[in-house]
Amino acid sequence: MKWQTDASPNIALIKYMGKQDYDSNLPANASLSYTLSDLKTVVELESTTENSDRWEALHDKNLAYIPKLDAEEQQRFLRHLQMLKKYFNYQGNFIVRSANSFPAGCGIASSASSFAALTLCAVKALQELTGQKIQDVAVIADLSRRGSGSSCRSLFGPWVLWEGDKVKQLELPYFKLLHQVVVVSSHKKQVSSSEAHKRVKTSLLYEGRTQRAEKRLEELFTAFTHKDWSLAADIVWQEFWDMHVLFETSYPPFGYMESNSLIVLDYVRALWEAEKDGPITTMDAGPNVHLLYRQDQEEMAKKVRSDLSSQFSLL
Numbered sequence: 001m002k003w004q005t006d007a008s009p010n011i012a013l014i015k016y017m018g019k020q021d022y023d024s025n026l027p028a029n030a031s032l033s034y035t036l037s038d039l040k041t042v043v044e045l046e047s048t049t050e051n052s053d054r055w056e057a058l059h060d061k062n063l064a065y066i067p068k069l070d071a072e073e074q075q076r077f078l079r080h081l082q083m084l085k086k087y088f089n090y091q092g093n094f095i096v097r098s099a100n101s102f103p104a105g106c107g108i109a110s111s112a113s114s115f116a117a118l119t120l121c122a123v124k125a126l127q128e129l130t131g132q133k134i135q136d137v138a139v140i141a142d143l144s145r146r147g148s149g150s151s152c153r154s155l156f157g158p159w160v161l162w163e164g165d166k167v168k169q170l171e172l173p174y175f176k177l178l179h180q181v182v183v184v185s186s187h188k189k190q191v192s193s194s195e196a197h198k199r200v201k202t203s204l205l206y207e208g209r210t211q212r213a214e215k216r217l218e219e220l221f222t223a224f225t226h227k228d229w230s231l232a233a234d235i236v237w238q239e240f241w242d243m244h245v246l247f248e249t250s251y252p253p254f255g256y257m258e259s260n261s262l263i264v265l266d267y268v269r270a271l272w273e274a275e276k277d278g279p280i281t282t283m284d285a286g287p288n289v290h291l292l293y294r295q296d297q298e299e300m301a302k303k304v305r306s307d308l309s310s311q312f313s314l315l
């Protein structure tokens with residue numbers, strides 16, 4: 001028997017960076033994300049009589065990016081499946097297959113969509129195989145969070161608030177945004193997000209991080225509620241820089257920013273200065289730059305694509 005599910009990544013505007021509890025991925029601060037419904041990870045599960053679970057790439061002509069999970073990443077994915085099997089008290093095994101519609105492991109939140117898709121697919125399979133039902137999506141989000149924190153936000157959308165062990169959809173203006181990723185590099189990152197969560201605590205600037213994130217979250221709500229796009233863009237800009245500065249001031253320091261990321265950021269800044277308007281800009285734990293536009297900025301999004309596409313690929 002086979003089951004298939006997909007889930008989209010989400011981009012955090014207020015970042016989850018630093019954990020209160022590493023085993024259950026409880027965050028140090030609340031985060032706010034926008035779900036990127038044009039991108040997806042597909043996970044397929046097939047029940048097998050083999051004596052253990054295993055992962056392999058899913059080959060599907062509609063999914064351009066076949067992930068190359070190293071042994072450790074495969075183990076992490078399979079450990080999450082094993083936790084879900086235990087929850088359902090199920091003894092059988094599965095072949096797990098996955099693929100993405102976008103490059104993985106470079107700051108486009110593939111761990112969020114992969115773990116959300118795996119959780120949804122496993123819950124679907126295990127409900128059918130065991131006859132047990134999970135009625136509440138909050139329980140599924142809780143299970144998904146244990147695999148990878150940010151994945152709990154991918155079960156909702158588009159606007160999602162995650163606070164402690166609670167995650168919920170929010171009604172905010174700008175329901176339908178246009179999203180672009182300027183792909184500066186699609187190489188796999190050297191330091192994983194999970195490692196980054198630990199390392200940032202060694203930065204002398206970590207003190208006050210929780211308060212700064214919470215304050216920005218409040219300010220961002222207010223900006224969105226008053227439809228103050230420009231203020232929202234400033235807050236989101238400050239927030240991603242805060243996180244990247246923590247990376248560079250950790251022991252040992254590490255970073256994801258590349259010279260080409262700075263070229264894109266400079267371009268966006270010049271655009272804002274010239275037009276007195278522009279996209280909300282953010283970066284995750286990777287060198288790639290995410291741009292979010294309002295519906296009425298469609299022409300601007302096209303211009304940005306044509307200006308940047310000779311140098312970078314854009315998703």
Ligand code: DP6
Pocket residue numbers: 011012014015016017025031109111112147148149150151193194195197284285
């Ligand atoms: C920079 O969810 O990947 O993307 O819980 O260890 O799996 P784990 O970490 P992960 O961290 C994501 C960090 C981030 C910011 C964010 O998505 O909020």
